[in-house]
Amino acid sequence: MRKLIDELIVDIPKDVYDPAEDSFLLAENVEIINHNKVLEVGSGSGYVSLYLAKKYPKADYFCLDINFAAAKATKENSKENNLHLEVVNCDLMSSFVEKKIFEAYFDIILFNTPYLPLNENGKLALAWSGGKYGLETTQKFIVQLPRILKRNGRCYIVVSSKTDLAELEKLVLNINYKLTQIDEVKEGRESIKLFLIEANLS
Numbered sequence: 196m197r198k199l200i201d202e203l204i205v206d207i208p209k210d211v212y213d214p215a216e217d218s219f220l221l222a223e224n225v226e227i228i229n230h231n232k233v234l235e236v237g238s239g240s241g242y243v244s245l246y247l248a249k250k251y252p253k254a255d256y257f258c259l260d261i262n263f264a265a266a267k268a269t270k271e272n273s274k275e276n277n278l279h280l281e282v283v284n285c286d287l288m289s290s291f292v293e294k295k296i297f298e299a300y301f302d303i304i305l306f307n308t309p310y311l312p313l314n315e316n317g318k319l320a321l322a323w324s325g326g327k328y329g330l331e332t333t334q335k336f337i338v339q340l341p342r343i344l345k346r347n348g349r350c351y352i353v354v355s356s357k358t359d360l361a362e363l364e365k366l367v368l369n370i371n372y373k374l375t376q377i378d379e380v381k382e383g384r385e386s387i388k389l390f391l392i393e394a395n396l397s
């Protein structure tokens with residue numbers, strides 16, 4: 196399916212997440228400064244990074260997705276819109292944490308996570324199926340974060356009121372970072388929440 200979103204041409208193949216309220220909440224709230232190095236985990240169609248690359252053209256963008264169809268869609272959509280994104284097909288930040296050059300490399304890391312407390316199988320379900328507490332993937336992501344995020348860097352994550360938010364806070368405190376909610380959008384009875392994760396510099 197081909198869509199025009201915010202004047203971006205976005206092809207969304209079968210098995211790739213169709214940008215929705217959670218994607219828009221993330222895209223609209225991320226703030227980037229000049230030559231920041233930005234990594235989007237789970238880029239799906241690539242819409243969020245394309246939106247940011249258009250709005251903040253001086254930054255460098257890296258995207259990754261575990262779903263090959265999504266990584267391919269991100270790359271192809273970047274070419275279609277003449278915006279440059281480096282794209283990797285990998286599980287969370289595994290391709291980066293293993294390389295010394297990416298140690299404390301990124302200024303901004305963003306992830307619209309699989310946040311629903313569900314156990315569903317299939318490539319598309321990877322987009323929302325977060326296991327018992329909605330944090331199965333996010334938990335592993337948080338452990339990897341301090342390796343590649345700059346000490347004064349910022350991480351934006353999207354979760355839901357259905358995610359176990361007390362457990363999320365514990366995971367963040369365990370790496371000695373702090374968690375702050377910066378925005379939310381109502382979706383019926385559910386609320387989609389955007390959080391900032393930053394190191395405790397004090």
Ligand SMILES: C[S@@+](CC[C@H](N)C(=O)[O-])C[C@H]1O[C@@H](n2cnc3c(N)ncnc32)[C@H](O)[C@@H]1O
Pocket residue numbers: 212213214215217218219221236237238239240241242243259260261262265285286287288307308309321322323332
């Ligand atoms: C909610 S979708 C968000 C897609 C896109 N960022 C957006 O906002 O429209 C979550 C994405 O994370 C990807 N994902 C899930 N688990 C992952 C993992 N372990 N490593 C990398 N990507 C993953 C999914 O394939 C999916 O594309």
